[in-house]
Amino acid sequence: MHVRHHPLLTRNPCTQRQLISLHYGQPGGAGKVYLQASLHADELPGMLALHHLRLLLDEAEARGEVLGEIVLVPIANPIGLEQTLMHDAMGRFDFNSGENFNRRYPDLAQMIQAQLGAELNDDPQHNQQLIRRAMAAALKRMLPGSELDSLRQAQLLLAHDADFVLDLHCDAQAVVHLYGETPYQAQLEPLARYIGAQATLLASGTGAGSFDEACGQPWWRLAQQFAGRFPIPSGCVAATVELRGEAQVEHPLARQDAAALYAFLQHRGLLAGTPPPLPALLQPITPFDGSLTLRAPCAGLVVFLHSPGAWIERDQPLVHIIDPISGTTQVVCSTTSGVMYMRSAIRFAAAGVELCKVAGAVPLAGGVVVSA
Structure with missing residues (x-):
C-alpha cells in the first residue's frame, strides 16, 4: 500500500x-x-x-x-x-x-x-x-x-x-x-x-x-x-x-x-x-420516488412508535406529536407500505421538520409527500 x-x-x-x-x-x-x-x-x-x-x-x-x-x-x-x-x-x-x-x-x-x-x-x-x-x-x-x-x-x-x-x-x-x-x-x-x-x-x-x-x-x-x-x-x-x-x-x-x-x-x-x-x-429494490418522507404537522414532542427497519403498512401510525401544554396528541401515519429505513434524532420538532422515511414500492405523486 x-x-x-x-x-x-x-x-x-x-x-x-x-x-x-x-x-x-x-x-x-x-x-x-x-x-x-x-x-x-x-x-x-x-x-x-x-x-x-x-x-x-x-x-x-x-x-x-x-x-x-x-x-x-x-x-x-x-x-x-x-x-x-x-x-x-x-x-x-x-x-x-x-x-x-x-x-x-x-x-x-x-x-x-x-x-x-x-x-x-x-x-x-x-x-x-x-x-x-x-x-x-x-x-x-x-x-x-x-x-x-x-x-x-x-x-x-x-x-x-x-x-x-x-x-x-x-x-x-x-x-x-x-x-x-x-x-x-x-x-x-x-x-x-x-x-x-x-x-x-x-x-x-x-x-x-x-x-x-x-x-x-x-x-x-x-x-x-x-x-x-x-x-x-x-x-x-x-x-x-x-x-x-x-x-x-x-x-x-x-x-x-x-x-x-x-x-x-x-x-x-x-x-x-x-x-x-x-x-x-x-x-426488494424500490424506486427513489417511492420513498415517503413524513414531516411534523405541528410543533411538539416527538415519540416514534417503531424502530428503523420496521415494516410499515399503509395508514399505520408512525409517530406521536405531543403538545405538552394542551396535552393533545397528533398521530402521523404512513401513506405507503414499506420499510421505515431512517428516522430523525430530533425529539422536539418544529412544524414541517422531517421525521422519518419509508421505502415504498410504488412511485408517489410529486415524489416526496408530507403526511400527518
Whole structure:
C-alpha cells in the first residue's frame, strides 16, 4: 500500500489541508474500485469500516491477493472534519459557503460531450478509455475558486476512472440502506446483498449533483446521447451506502461491514479467493420516488412508535406529536407500505421538520409527500 497526498487550495497563507488516499494494487489489473468515507464529516461509521477494511487489505496485499486497483479515502472531507460548534460536529454544510458538501459536483458529461463525437468509434473499449481521458483532462483544466471546489476536484481525479465507486455515509438513526441509479440495478444488487441493505433506492438522476451521481451518471447519459451511433459501455457504477446511524461507530458493526465490502471486492474480481455465497436480498429494490418522507404537522414532542427497519403498512401510525401544554396528541401515519429505513434524532420538532422515511414500492405523486 502506498499513500498519496493531495493538497487543497488554501484559504489563507498560514494553513493548508490535504486529501489523503491509500492505494492498493496497480492500475491495469482486474479493474479499479474507489471507496471514500465521511464526505459528510460528522457521519463516522464509514470511516471505521474503512479502518477495518484496510487491515484486511494489508493482509491480502502481503499474500499477493490484490488483483486490481483499490483506492481508500478514509477522510473524504478534511474541511468539514474541523468544523465544530459548541463541541458538536457540524460536517454536513461548509461554514464558509453554506453549501452541502455532497452537492454541486461538476457535470462531467456536459463538460466533455461536445468533443467526443469526432473521436468515438465502434469499439466500446476504445470509447471507454477515450471518455476517461477526456474526463481527466477536463478535471485538470478546472481552476477551483475555493477550498471546497478543490476538494471536489481532488476526489473526482481519484475516482473518475474507477469501475465502481462507493461513498460511505450514515443517517441520523437508520438501518443499512443504499442509493444508486436505475441503469445499474443489476450491478448494485450484489452490493445490496453483501452489505445487508434493508432498503435500496434507485433513480435515473435526482438532480442533486452528489458525488456518486457525478461519478456514475455521465456514462449512462453519454450512452443515451450517442445511442445508435457509438457504443458506450458502463464505465462506472456508483452508490451511496448509508451505514446505519450516526451513533453506531462500533467495532463489531464496522468489522461486519468491512467483511461485507471485502466479499464484494472478491465478487468483483479485485481480490483473490472465492467470495462468500451471495446472501439473500433482505428487501426488494424500490424506486427513489417511492420513498415517503413524513414531516411534523405541528410543533411538539416527538415519540416514534417503531424502530428503523420496521415494516410499515399503509395508514399505520408512525409517530406521536405531543403538545405538552394542551396535552393533545397528533398521530402521523404512513401513506405507503414499506420499510421505515431512517428516522430523525430530533425529539422536539418544529412544524414541517422531517421525521422519518419509508421505502415504498410504488412511485408517489410529486415524489416526496408530507403526511400527518
